[in-house]
Amino acid sequence: MGIVNPQSVADTSDETATLLEVRDLTLRFGGVTALSEVSFDVDRGELFAVIGPNGAGKTSIFNCLSAVYRPENGTIHLDGTSLIGIKPSRTAELGIGRTFQNLGLFVHLNVVDNLLLGRHHLMRTGFVAGMVWKGKAKREELEHRAAVEEIIDLLELTPYRKSHAGLLPYGVQKRIELGRALAMEPKLLLLDEPVAGMNLEETEDMARYILEIRRRLGLSMILVEHDMHLVMDIADRVMALDFGQRLALGTPDEVQNDERVIEAYLGGST
Amino acid sequence: MAALPLRSVPAGGRPSRQLVLDYRDDLRIFPDRWARFGLVVLAFLYIWLPTQEVSDAGLRTLSTIAIVAIGAIGLNLLTGYTGQVSLGHAFFVGVGSYSAAYLGAAQEWPFLLYMPAAILLGVFLGAVIGPFALRLRGHYLVIVTLGLVFLGMHVFRNWTSVTGGNRGTQIRGADMSIGPLDFSGLELFGSTFTREQSMFFLVWALLALAALLAKNLVRSRMGRAMQAVRDRDLSAEIIGVDLARTKVGAFAISSGFAACAGVLSGLQIRFASPDDFDLFLSIEYVAIVIIGGAGTIFGAILGAFFVIGVEEFISHYSRSEWLGPVVRTGPGDSGFFSVGELNAVLFGGFIVVFLLFEPRGLAALWLRAKAWFLTWPFSY
Numbered sequence: 001m002g003i004v005n006p007q008s009v010a011d012t013s014d015e016t017a018t019l020l021e022v023r024d025l026t027l028r029f030g031g032v033t034a035l036s037e038v039s040f041d042v043d044r045g046e047l048f049a050v051i052g053p054n055g056a057g058k059t060s061i062f063n064c065l066s067a068v069y070r071p072e073n074g075t076i077h078l079d080g081t082s083l084i085g086i087k088p089s090r091t092a093e094l095g096i097g098r099t100f101q102n103l104g105l106f107v108h109l110n111v112v113d114n115l116l117l118g119r120h121h122l123m124r125t126g127f128v129a130g131m132v133w134k135g136k137a138k139r140e141e142l143e144h145r146a147a148v149e150e151i152i153d154l155l156e157l158t159p160y161r162k163s164h165a166g167l168l169p170y171g172v173q174k175r176i177e178l179g180r181a182l183a184m185e186p187k188l189l190l191l192d193e194p195v196a197g198m199n200l201e202e203t204e205d206m207a208r209y210i211l212e213i214r215r216r217l218g219l220s221m222i223l224v225e226h227d228m229h230l231v232m233d234i235a236d237r238v239m240a241l242d243f244g245q246r247l248a249l250g251t252p253d254e255v256q257n258d259e260r261v262i263e264a265y266l267g268g269s270t
Numbered sequence: 271m272a273a274l275p276l277r278s279v280p281a282g283g284r285p286s287r288q289l290v291l292d293y294r295d296d297l298r299i300f301p302d303r304w305a306r307f308g309l310v311v312l313a314f315l316y317i318w319l320p321t322q323e324v325s326d327a328g329l330r331t332l333s334t335i336a337i338v339a340i341g342a343i344g345l346n347l348l349t350g351y352t353g354q355v356s357l358g359h360a361f362f363v364g365v366g367s368y369s370a371a372y373l374g375a376a377q378e379w380p381f382l383l384y385m386p387a388a389i390l391l392g393v394f395l396g397a398v399i400g401p402f403a404l405r406l407r408g409h410y411l412v413i414v415t416l417g418l419v420f421l422g423m424h425v426f427r428n429w430t431s432v433t434g435g436n437r438g439t440q441i442r443g444a445d446m447s448i449g450p451l452d453f454s455g456l457e458l459f460g461s462t463f464t465r466e467q468s469m470f471f472l473v474w475a476l477l478a479l480a481a482l483l484a485k486n487l488v489r490s491r492m493g494r495a496m497q498a499v500r501d502r503d504l505s506a507e508i509i510g511v512d513l514a515r516t517k518v519g520a521f522a523i524s525s526g527f528a529a530c531a532g533v534l535s536g537l538q539i540r541f542a543s544p545d546d547f548d549l550f551l552s553i554e555y556v557a558i559v560i561i562g563g564a565g566t567i568f569g570a571i572l573g574a575f576f577v578i579g580v581e582e583f584i585s586h587y588s589r590s591e592w593l594g595p596v597v598r599t600g601p602g603d604s605g606f607f608s609v610g611e612l613n614a615v616l617f618g619g620f621i622v623v624f625l626l627f628e629p630r631g632l633a634a635l636w637l638r639a640k641a642w643f644l645t646w647p648f649s650y
Contacts, residue, residue, distance in 0.1 A: 066508045068507075068508070087507075087512070088507045088508050089507050089508075089511055089512045089513070090510075091508065091510075092508065092509055092510025093510060097509075098509075100505060104502050104504065104505025104508070105501075105502065105505070106497060106498045106502055106505075106506070107501055107502075108500070108501055108565065109497055109498070109501065112296075113494055113497075116494060117494055117495070117498050117506070117509055117511070118509055120491060120494070120495055120498075120509060120510045120511055121509070121510030123491045124491075125490050125491040125492065126491075126492060127487065127492045127519045127523060129490075130486060130487045130490035130491060130492050130493060131483040131484075131486050131487045131490075131523075132486065133486035133489075133490065137486065137490040137491070138297065138490075140490075140491065141293075141297060141489070141490060142293050142294065142297075145293045145296070146293065180509065181509075184509060
C-alpha cells in the first residue's frame with residue numbers, strides 16, 4: 001500500500017501551493033459570535049498552528065472544516081472543493097482527517113479496528129458483501145490491515161494492537177487517535193490539542209511523532225494547541241485568535257512579538 | 271506485506287499455541303485447535319441429539335431456542351452492535367410469521383420462495399421505517415419502536431383477509447422442503463424422521479448460517495462502522511461513516527433476521543395470532559440480548575438457551591409443590607401469577623440483575639472462564 005511514503009509531496013508540483021483556503025468565516029450561536037470574518041490559507045506540507053485563549057474559536061474552526069457546524073458566512077475550499085453545506089461524513093473522502101480534543105475513540109474496539117475505521121471511506125464492502133465475507137470483504141480486510149500495520153509501526157503502537165482502546169493509558173489513546181486520522185490518508189490533518197493533559201515526556205513523544213509524520217508523509221496539518229513551547233517550536237506559521245477575531249498571522253517569531261497577542265494572553269492596559 | 275513467508279512451522283513444533291503468523295489468522299472465527307474441536311463437538315451433537323434420547327417435546331424446546339436465537343442475533347446487531355435499543359422487534363417477527371401463513375400456507379409457495387420473500391419483506395419494512403425511527407436516540411427511539419408493536423398488532427387484527435384477524439390463522443401444509451429434503455418429515459439414508467426431528471435439523475442449520483452471516487458482518491467494514499456508531503457517533507461521522515445509512519442498514523438487517531425467526535416460529539407452532547407479537551415478545555428479545563451479552567453473537571444464543579430454558583422450567587413445574595402456590599394454572603387456582611406473568615416478572619428481574627452485576631452478560635462469564643484457563647497457572 002505504501003502510505004508511509006513521501007510520494008504525495010513530489011506529486012503536487014503542477015498544483016497550486018495553497019491546499020486550504022478559508023475566507024471571511026463567520027459563525028454565530030444565537031447572539032454569540034464564535035468566529036468573525038476569519039481568513040487564512042494553509043499551504044501544502046505546511047504545519048499551521050492556531051492559538052488563542054479558551055473560547056477564542058479554535059475548535060469552532062475545526063468544526064466548520066469537518067462540516068459539523070455550518071458557518072453563516074464565508075467560504076472554505078479544500079483543493080478547490082467547497083466544504084460548506086456537505087455532510088460531515090463526506091469530509092473524510094475530500095481529505096480531512098481529524099483528532100479530537102476530548103478523545104473520540106471507539107472504546108470497545110481494539111486498536112486495529114479503530115485504525116481500520118479510519119479507512120472506512122477508502123473501503124467499499126457493503127452490508128451484503130460483508131455477510132458473505134468470502135471474496136471482496138476478506139480481501140479488503142487483508143489489504144487495509146497491511147496499511148494499518150504501517151501506521152502501527154510508525155506510531156509504535158505494536159504492543160497494544162489487540163487491546164481495547166478504552167482500557168489504554170491516555171497518552172496512548174491520543175496516539176491511537178492520531179493513527180486513526182493518519183489511516184484516513186488525509187490531505188489535511190486537523191490536530192485538536194494533541195498534547196493536552198500530557199506530561200513533558202509524553203509531549204515530547206507526541207512532537208516527535210508529529211514531526212516524523214511530516215517528514216515521512218509531507219502532510220499539511222493544522223494544529224490547535226495551548227502548549228506555546230510546542231507550537232512555537234514546530235509550526236511554520238501561527239494564527240492567533242481572540243473572541244473569534246484574527247489577531248495576528250505569521251511566523252512564530254512575528255506572532256510571539258505581536259503586541260495584540262501579548263495583550264490577549266497577558267492582559268494589556270488599554 | 272499481506273502474507274509473510276512464515277506459514278511453515280519449524281519441525282521442532284509450534285513456538286506458541288496462539289502464534290499468529292499471518293493477518294489471515296487474525297480473521298479466523300475458529301482461531302485455534304480448541305475452537306475447531308468445539309465445532310466438531312457441536313456438529314456431533316447436531317446429528318446425535320435428535321436421533322437419540324431426546325423426546326419430541328425436548329426437541330421442540332431445542333428448536334424454539336434456535337429460532338429465538340436467530341431473532342436475538344438480529345436484535346443484537348441493532349442493539350448490541352449499533353447501540354440502538356428497539357422494542358419493535360416483535361413486529362418484524364410477526365411479519366415473518368404472517369408471511370409464512372399467507373405466502374406459505376395460503377398461497378402454497380415453496381419454502382425456498384416464501385422464506386426469502388419474508389426475509390426481504392422484513393428488510394424492506396425495516397429500511398422504510400428505519401429512517402423515521404433512527405432520527406431519534408435513546409428513550410425516544412424506544413418509545414417510537416414501542417409504537418411499532420401496537421401499530422403491528424392493529425394491522426394483524428384488522429387485515430383479516432391476510433392475517434385472519436383476532437382469531438389468528440393456521441399455518442398448515444406450508445411447504446418445508448429444500449431441494450430433496452422435506453423438513454416436515456425428513457427421509458434420509460433409509461430412515462424416516464419425525465416432524466420434530468426434521469424441524470430441529472432445519473432450524474439449527476439455519477441458526478448456524480445466521481450466526482455465520484452475522485459474525486461476518488461484524489468483522490467487516492459495515493459491522494465495524496455499526497460499532498463505531500455505538501461507541502461515539504460524532505467521531506464515526508467525521509472519519510467518514512454515514513450515520514443514517516449505517517443505522518438504517520443495521521435496522522433493516524436486524525428486521526430480516528426477525529422475519530426469518532418469525533417464519534420458523536410460525537412453522538413450528540403452526541399458528542399465528544396477533545397476541546403472540548405483543549410487547550412481551552419484544553421485551554423477551556431485549557432480555558435475551560442483555561442476559562446473553564450485548565455485542566456478541568454467541569451471547570444471543572446463550573441468552574436464548576437461558577430465557578427459553580427458564581420459560582420451559584416454569585411451565586413444566588407450574589403445578590409442582592413449590593411453584594404451584596405461586597403460579598395460577600387454571601381459573602379456580604390460587605396463586606397470584608399466571609405462567610406468562612411470572613415469566614415477565616422474572617425477565618424484568620433478570621434484566622436488572624444482569625445490568626447491575628454483569629452488563630456484558632453470560633458471554634462475558636464464558637470469556638472470563640476461558641481467559642482463566644488460557645492463562646493458567648498464572649491466572650491473575
